[in-house]
Amino acid sequence: MFPAYKIEESTIKNIVKNNITPTDLSKKINLVIYYRSMKTLQLLIRNNDKPKPRHLQQSHIIYEHTCAIEDCGPQKYIGITRTTLSRRLTCHLQNGAIKQHYTTKHKTEVTRNTLEENTKIIDKESDPRRLL
Structure with missing residues (x-):
């Protein structure tokens, strides 16, 4: 993660808030940003159910x-x-x-x-x- 990630998060949230409206006006859009470490990413890739090539x-x-x-x-x-x-x-x-x-x-x-x-x-x- 880089030092300015908070600024980018708020910028993305503002873009979504200002430009996207829900089809049901009684609902609210909530943007959640997740971060994955490389370790987690490698574990996810290993859980591939395709058969290993001969x-x-x-x-x-x-x-x-x-x-x-x-x-x-x-x-x-x-x-x-x-x-x-x-x-x-x-x-x-x-x-x-x-x-x-x-x-x-x-x-x-x-x-x-x-x-x-x-x-x-x-x-x-x-x-x-x-x-x-």
Whole structure:
């Protein structure tokens, strides 16, 4: 809250009082101004009843793929995507570092199932500018 909030409150109340009349003249208009803290706002946003998107349908994420072939060791690929994870994994099937790793090191083709099982979401950022 800023120091001049009382002045703005009275200005808004005066505007409503001078320019708005109730349709029923026996009634009176009463303006009540509420303030919410950011903490309260965050709690309200979390009470969303929409179902959470499935793992592969999430976007604006940082993800990690770990090679599950035993002789490989803990080879990991970390990437970011603004599209859905499903779409990004489809791109990895066609070309890129993950496909190159499987073809050069293991002499095998990477499958969609392998990508889905060994890829996890590390973090999610709804603001695309902050994703990097």
